[in-house]
Amino acid sequence: MKIRATVICEEDRHILLVRKPKSRWALPGGTVERGETHADAALRELAEETGLSAENLLYLMHVSEGGTEHHVFEAAVNDSTAARPQNEISDCVWHPLDAIAQLQMKKGMREILEAFRRRL
Secondary structure (H helix, E strand, O other): OEEEEEEEOEEOOEEEEEEOOOOOEEOOEEEOOOOOOHHHHHHHHHHHHHOOOEEEEEEEEEEEEOOEEEEEEEEEEOOHHHOOOOOOOOEEEEEEHHHHHHOOEOHHHHHHHHHHHHHO
């Protein structure tokens, strides 16, 4: 089972999404490394993929999808305008939460975002 730390950054009902070249949209996040907490992995992945730092990390939910276990956090970013694609990420955008249905993304990501939207 792949353990993943996933981060939701929301500002004015817009969600930060990333994608690798020729891939579907996803929330920032990635594999939890050995000896790392889920929260530490979430912060590291957010910084590695978008260049953003965050504070007030809040654990939201656990979602299993196929062979992946998502530990989902909400993060308040310090400067949303500073989001830039980093490393393997080719695109990084703030997308309206109410318009996510039109995006290509994996089923698990869509379920996470739908659950988050119901929470707001």
